[in-house]
Amino acid sequence: xxxxxxxxxxxxxxxxxxxxxxxxxxxxxxxxxxxxxxxxxxxxxxxxxxxxxxxxxxxxxxxxxxxxxxxxxxxxxxxxxxxxxxxxxxxxxxxxxxxxxxxxxxxxxxxxxxxxxxxxxxxxxxxxxxxxxxxxxxxxxx
Amino acid sequence: xxxxxxxxxxxxxxxxxxxxxxxxxxxxxxxxxxxxxxxxxxxxxxxxxxxxxxxxxxxxxxxxxxxxxxxxxxxxxxxxxxxxxxxxxxxxxxxxxxxxxxxxxxxxxxxxxxxxxxxxxxxxxxxxxxxxxxxxxxxxxxxxxxxxxxxxxxxxxxxxxxxxxxxxxxxxxxxxxxxxxxxxxxxxxxxxxxxxxxxxxxxxxxxxxxxxxxxxxxxxxxxxxxxxxxxxxxxxxxxxxxxxxxxxxxxxxxxxxxxxxxxxxxxxxxxxxxxxxxxxxxxxxxxxxxxxxxxxx
Numbered sequence: 001x002x003x004x005x006x007x008x009x010x011x012x013x014x015x016x017x018x019x020x021x022x023x024x025x026x027x028x029x030x031x032x033x034x035x036x037x038x039x040x041x042x043x044x045x046x047x048x049x050x051x052x053x054x055x056x057x058x059x060x061x062x063x064x065x066x067x068x069x070x071x072x073x074x075x076x077x078x079x080x081x082x083x084x085x086x087x088x089x090x091x092x093x094x095x096x097x098x099x100x101x102x103x104x105x106x107x108x109x110x111x112x113x114x115x116x117x118x119x120x121x122x123x124x125x126x127x128x129x130x131x132x133x134x135x136x137x138x139x140x141x142x
Numbered sequence: 143x144x145x146x147x148x149x150x151x152x153x154x155x156x157x158x159x160x161x162x163x164x165x166x167x168x169x170x171x172x173x174x175x176x177x178x179x180x181x182x183x184x185x186x187x188x189x190x191x192x193x194x195x196x197x198x199x200x201x202x203x204x205x206x207x208x209x210x211x212x213x214x215x216x217x218x219x220x221x222x223x224x225x226x227x228x229x230x231x232x233x234x235x236x237x238x239x240x241x242x243x244x245x246x247x248x249x250x251x252x253x254x255x256x257x258x259x260x261x262x263x264x265x266x267x268x269x270x271x272x273x274x275x276x277x278x279x280x281x282x283x284x285x286x287x288x289x290x291x292x293x294x295x296x297x298x299x300x301x302x303x304x305x306x307x308x309x310x311x312x313x314x315x316x317x318x319x320x321x322x323x324x325x326x327x328x329x330x331x332x333x334x335x336x337x338x339x340x341x342x343x344x345x346x347x348x349x350x351x352x353x354x355x356x357x358x359x360x361x362x363x364x365x366x367x368x369x370x371x372x373x374x375x376x377x378x379x380x381x382x383x384x385x386x387x388x389x390x391x392x393x394x395x396x397x398x399x400x401x402x403x404x405x406x407x408x409x410x411x412x413x414x415x416x417x418x419x420x421x422x423x424x425x426x427x428x429x430x431x432x433x434x435x436x437x438x439x
Contacts, residue, residue: 013190015377017183044352045196047360048369049329078372079194081352088190090373 070095095141160405167398195337199352224264315389
């Protein structure tokens, strides 16, 4: 039987650069069609990403603790192979080193983007959901 | 010899020029550093996309997608990226020369060529040569702030899928290092050529014993390639624009540095002239005094 406790390498890359490169026990991300959980020895997979908060369970140094990292991912691709998960995101907001002012600026710019856009449009729904998720990220990771 | 007052005026003018060019050099240096850091950050993203692209084109069973096929429309599109502002040496002339090579080649082989350009100083040169761009896109700085790149990506992908163009190239100044920038043509479409271009710059193309066929794709291959192709094309266009902006600021930095040095040399020369004119005047005045005293005694 496979050893699921073996760590896997998790890398998050966005146009702003490499945001995370660490060893993880498990990773949960939002794909185009729902949530996907990845442990070690996962099958090779190339998957389109959706909008959501991903969770990285880090390898713990202290017993009975599972430190976690969160990041908001907006589109892109996840490439899983050889105990390695590469998240190539179109846009990503890391939940670590979060600054409330930065999140406020992001939410404000998001609101500006949808100013005058009909509420039924896809862009409006997407941006509104993204703003709500940014607030949720602050609550979870902040 | 010019009068003392004229020399002083010229020295003052040269000093003003020196201050302006020095300030412009500092502004360009700051912008160059900003773009350089941004380029380094984007390089990781570009490498990751290139690796997936490489996997895609090396699949044993060729993937059927319009962006991976070669069209036969006998028409090409070229986007020329000039400098957003002037005072950057022969930057735009280099772009123009390569663009003219494309025009000559198209006419030699009887192909139609659509020329597109960014809002730049290059437009003056194109206008002078009687070359009329089909469409003008926002300048480099605006594009890197998020205006226009999506439009360029979608326009040319649509044209390629509709079979209206065979190739889409970008003529721009590629940044290799701080001492080496060259004007280049990057083929963006067909996608196979773009991926070929990108993978040649990678150190490790695909260092794992796993092929495209072994991956579980979600959604299906056609949809994955559709999404992936747009991201790769968009990122490549952005990377070209970033290289062009980086080269522009570097070219302006070099041009302004040499202008500052020239102004400094001129100031030195004018100071020498001023001292010698002043000394001649003092000598003349002393001779007058001595002559006057001699006449009185």
